[in-house]
Amino acid sequence: MGNFFADTLLKTAYRLDTSSGYAATKSFFKNLFLNDSYRYKKYFDYSMIVIVFLTVGIYLYDIRDNAGELLRLFEIFAILLFSAEYLLRFWVHSDVHTIIIAKLEECEELRISPNWRELSWIIIKNKLSFMLHPMSIVDLLSIHPELRPLRLFKIFRYSEITRGLFSVLATKKYEFGVLFIIISMTVFIASSMFYVFETANPKVATYFDAVYWAVITIATVGYGDMVPSTVESKVASIFLVFAGLGVIAMLTSLVTTTLGQRISAVREQKSHQHIGKLHDFALVCGFGKMGEELCARLHDAKMDFVVLEVDRNRTERAKSLGYKVFYADASKVETLKTLEVGQKATSVIALTKSDITNISIVLAARSISKTVKIISKANDTKNEQKMLFAGADETIGLGLGAQVLAQFLSSPISYQAIYELIADDKHLLAEELFVPTAMQEVRMEALEAEHFGCLILAIVRNSGELLFNPSADTAILPNDKIIAIGRPKRIEGLKLKLLKVSHA
Amino acid sequence: MRKIVIYDYSLVAKELLARLGSEFGETVLVVNDDAGYESAARDGFHPILMDLSNDENLLKIGVGASVSDFFCVSDDDDINLFVTLSVRAISSETNILARASDSDSKKKLMLAGANETIDFNEIGANRAFHLLKRPTALNFLDSILYKDDNELRTHGIRISEIKVAQGSNVDKKTLFELDIKNRYNLMVLGVLDNQISKRFVFNVNSFNHTIDAGDVLVVIGKSEEIERFRSECI
Numbered sequence: 001m002g003n004f005f006a007d008t009l010l011k012t013a014y015r016l017d018t019s020s021g022y023a024a025t026k027s028f029f030k031n032l033f034l035n036d037s038y039r040y041k042k043y044f045d046y047s048m049i050v051i052v053f054l055t056v057g058i059y060l061y062d063i064r065d066n067a068g069e070l071l072r073l074f075e076i077f078a079i080l081l082f083s084a085e086y087l088l089r090f091w092v093h094s095d096v097h098t099i100i101i102a103k104l105e106e107c108e109e110l111r112i113s114p115n116w117r118e119l120s121w122i123i124i125k126n127k128l129s130f131m132l133h134p135m136s137i138v139d140l141l142s143i144h145p146e147l148r149p150l151r152l153f154k155i156f157r158y159s160e161i162t163r164g165l166f167s168v169l170a171t172k173k174y175e176f177g178v179l180f181i182i183i184s185m186t187v188f189i190a191s192s193m194f195y196v197f198e199t200a201n202p203k204v205a206t207y208f209d210a211v212y213w214a215v216i217t218i219a220t221v222g223y224g225d226m227v228p229s230t231v232e233s234k235v236a237s238i239f240l241v242f243a244g245l246g247v248i249a250m251l252t253s254l255v256t257t258t259l260g261q262r263i264s265a266v267r268e269q270k271s272h273q274h275i276g277k278l279h280d281f282a283l284v285c286g287f288g289k290m291g292e293e294l295c296a297r298l299h300d301a302k303m304d305f306v307v308l309e310v311d312r313n314r315t316e317r318a319k320s321l322g323y324k325v326f327y328a329d330a331s332k333v334e335t336l337k338t339l340e341v342g343q344k345a346t347s348v349i350a351l352t353k354s355d356i357t358n359i360s361i362v363l364a365a366r367s368i369s370k371t372v373k374i375i376s377k378a379n380d381t382k383n384e385q386k387m388l389f390a391g392a393d394e395t396i397g398l399g400l401g402a403q404v405l406a407q408f409l410s411s412p413i414s415y416q417a418i419y420e421l422i423a424d425d426k427h428l429l430a431e432e433l434f435v436p437t438a439m440q441e442v443r444m445e446a447l448e449a450e451h452f453g454c455l456i457l458a459i460v461r462n463s464g465e466l467l468f469n470p471s472a473d474t475a476i477l478p479n480d481k482i483i484a485i486g487r488p489k490r491i492e493g494l495k496l497k498l499l500k501v502s503h504a
Numbered sequence: 505m506r507k508i509v510i511y512d513y514s515l516v517a518k519e520l521l522a523r524l525g526s527e528f529g530e531t532v533l534v535v536n537d538d539a540g541y542e543s544a545a546r547d548g549f550h551p552i553l554m555d556l557s558n559d560e561n562l563l564k565i566g567v568g569a570s571v572s573d574f575f576c577v578s579d580d581d582d583i584n585l586f587v588t589l590s591v592r593a594i595s596s597e598t599n600i601l602a603r604a605s606d607s608d609s610k611k612k613l614m615l616a617g618a619n620e621t622i623d624f625n626e627i628g629a630n631r632a633f634h635l636l637k638r639p640t641a642l643n644f645l646d647s648i649l650y651k652d653d654n655e656l657r658t659h660g661i662r663i664s665e666i667k668v669a670q671g672s673n674v675d676k677k678t679l680f681e682l683d684i685k686n687r688y689n690l691m692v693l694g695v696l697d698n699q700i701s702k703r704f705v706f707n708v709n710s711f712n713h714t715i716d717a718g719d720v721l722v723v724i725g726k727s728e729e730i731e732r733f734r735s736e737c738i
Binding site for chain 1: 591605606627639642665676685722
């Protein structure tokens with residue numbers, strides 16, 4: 001009997017484990033609830049916030065005026081939605097079937113009959129950890145229509161900012177704990193004195209009244225609905241006021257310093273999440289003059305990039321320009337790994353002023369990924385070979401600048417022409433057009449490049465062979481690159497034309 | 505015969521000297537201090553030790569007379585600025601090329617009278633950008649500009665400037681009539697029209713230009729075909 005049960009359970013667990021539909025559904029809800037970098041999470045969060053406000057609003061309206069049938073229907077919808085949300089959260093919190101599989105497989109291997117009590121306890125403990133979480137308790141309670149105001153607390157769950165704030169304050173748990181104890185002691189002492197010495201006062205009926213008085217006084221609010229009437233309780237008030245001043249000052253300063261210290265960390269965390277959304281970006285290491293120039297160009301071209309810099313002033317400067325920047329050492333393998341070099345960061349550009357650092361960045365990047373494109377600045381020409389040896393695809397050295405200078409001397413007009421082509425992407429540019437992989441064969445004349453006002457200099461075949469000055473009947477093959485010169489808008493037109501003829 | 509002065513020994517000057525050779529004429533390296541003199545001498549050059557912020561010294565090396573081109577490539581922007589200004593004050597003819605380290609000093613140098621400024625940070629950034637965005641096109645431009653070896657098999661395609669002489673076969677003809685593309689297998693990148701402006705005009709947007717004597721055509725193609733076309737222009 002037990003065996004049959006174990007078999008069926010294991011089979012069901014296996015079926016769940018291998019079912020792609022089950023896994024996909026579960027991961028969808030998991031992302032929706034918990035993954036901040038998931039695209040649709042923010043839409044979910046925003047709609048939930050709106051619904052929470054609406055239901056609370058309806059509740060407040062309903063207290064004095066009659067809300068009407070339609071709004072009550074909305075409340076029912078909200079209750080169903082919140083219940084479903086609670087159950088789904090309960091579901092995605094952990095995978096019961098993997099626990100079952102792990103346990104039962106272990107038992108099978110050891111050839112012992114499963115300990116059902118232990119197994120159920122593990123599962124219950126697992127799910128209890130969800131149910132006992134303060135946020136889950138709020139979720140559960142707030143489903144009830146009479147406890148609707150509680151729903152406002154749910155907003156903390158949906159708002160990234162408030163969650164960030166709480167996580168920041170949580171880092172000073174110990175300090176807040178100590179402060180809480182001090183405040184409680186002060187309130188306890190003062191309210192006890194007040195309670196004892198104000199027995200004749202009809203307004204102080206219970207001990208809670210005394211605590212209420214102490215808190216109102218310590219917070220410097222002082223409504224004045226209860227005032228000390230005896231000398232003894234006046235002494236207690238004086239004690240409370242002075243103690244309160246100190247305690248409140250401590251609390252204020254603790255909160256402000258914590259926020260001040262940690263808010264940048266939260267911001268950093270936030271840009272980490274932003275990077276999660278980028279899929280193909282350049283990693284610019286070093287925000288010196290060249291780094292800044294490069295970033296400006298990438299920014300203009302709407303290409304994604306992330307800056308790494310170890311100088312605080314420069315990180316601030318990059319931040320003020322609106323770039324995504326990390327205060328981190330790019331030569332550390334760990335740093336590059338967290339930025340997913342090779343997968344999401346498809347290129348690494350080392351532009352620090354030290355060649356030793358640049359080589360170290362090149363090595364670190366190459367050690368993580370064989371395919372990532374690495375460009376390194378060589379401050380001294382003699383280091384270029386070393387960089388290439390370390391795995392850089394391209395180096396940028398002073399030789400290049402000297403070459404340009406020499407070029408200017410030998411053929412100033414060509415220099416001017418080519419410079420104009422590479423200076424910016426606004427007026428005129430030399431662009432390469434990718435021919436789609438799946439395309440039917442067409443000839444050059446089909447492009448009508450003259451009509452677009454573009455000059456086609458060459459076609460580069462996939463093999464690397466270059467066909468200069470292609471004639472009208474030259475065939476354009478899949479995966480070719482076409483090098484064309486023209487105004488940006490015209491080049492765009494030519495690109496569209498290329499797509500059109502290749503799919504005709 | 506040109507006389508080229510390179511002022512101050514820096515890494516750039518070293519690269520530049522290595523590239524210039526004696527192809528263009530006489531090159532003179534002038535250094536500012538003993539340290540520069542020593543390192544230049546160590547690298548096998550024959551520098552002249554002279555402070556060029558002094559006008560007398562500028563005249564002594566021939567600025568305003570035999571010097572045709574002047575390179576200010578010191579690592580210090582202020583020195584480049586000062587020397588550029590001094591050279592321009594003496595001679596309005598000299599071709600001055602100055603090194604700038606950012607767009608600010610670039611503007612200042614142009615105001616001081618430099619013919620061209622070169623900002624290595626900008627060049628490097630541009631290059632890195634094109635390497636990311638359009639590596640093949642950059643490779644192609646590289647291969648036609650510099651005679652360095654390249655991963656593209658370009659079969660000796662170069663860029664060249666051809667000046668049109670009075671009464672030559674191409675004088676007073678339009679680019680359309682000449683049909684250079686098919687007859688010579690050359691691409692005309694554009695024209696520097698000496699009559700209209702000193703600006704370079706690209707051969708795009710159905711550009712059709714009547715070629716006059718004195719125009720400079722910039723063409724891309726194989727050397728032998730360029731030479732064939734050049735002979736038509738004389």
